[in-house]
Amino acid sequence: MQAFRNCGVCASGSLLKGRTDFLVARRNMAVLRRTAACVQLLKDKANVFCSSPVHQRLLRLPEVARSNAVAFSVGSTLCAVPFTQVENLSHESLIRRASCLVTDSANTYLSQTTLALVDALTQYAKALHTLIALQKRYITSIGKLTPAEEDSIWQVIIGQRVEVSDRLEECKRFESNWINAIHICELSAEAAYNSGAEHACTATKTNLQVAQSKVEEIRKISKEAQKKLAETKAEEIQRMAEYASSIDINDLEDIPEAYLRED
Structure with a gap:
């Protein structure tokens, strides 16, 4: 120029x-x-x-x-x-794209709630195992501790029971969100299928199966811990009864025979 x-x-x-x-x-x-x-x-x-x-x-x-x-x-x-011509978008294509966006958001919500629930259930199972260990330690030391030592152990056990209760409440709260995410994903998958977005529907159903399998796996671990805790409590009750009966027998043996005879 x-x-x-x-x-x-x-x-x-x-x-x-x-x-x-x-x-x-x-x-x-x-x-x-x-x-x-x-x-x-x-x-x-x-x-x-x-x-x-x-x-x-x-x-x-x-x-x-x-x-x-x-x-x-x-x-x-x-x-x-060069100038490219823009394709005219129909209502069907716009609905299909919108359904894909809905499935993406639903999958994100499901993944976050699943991660939170799995982590809460894991922490709950750990708290249960800690409480089981404390309970067993107390059972093995029944009748061998001073009142002060027994009181300190019980303070630790009570504190651990409070933590177990808090963890359980946290699991219930995250489980409620997770169930809502499951329902949203099911609805979004159905909407994607009806709009013609089969790939989005298939991906959402796959994510649902993976999330449910992970939660079910960690639930089994927490249920096993709950079962062990119940067995430990039953063992503690039995051990305390045996110890109480042994104390009563010893007390009776220490009483002089003259006080046991009837007039």
């Missing part, structure tokens, strides 16, 4: 001088030489543009893009700008 402007300036100035002083041969020859130089410069610029990578890429555009190209004339060169 710069060369084109320079050429235009040179040609206009030279032609003007040629009109006023066209009888001067030397000046006319100078004008012709300058004009020829400008034409040669324009031809060189055009050759460089045609051999450039941009021009080669434009030549290799698909036929559809070439048909949609709009040509602009700038000086003595052409610039091709």
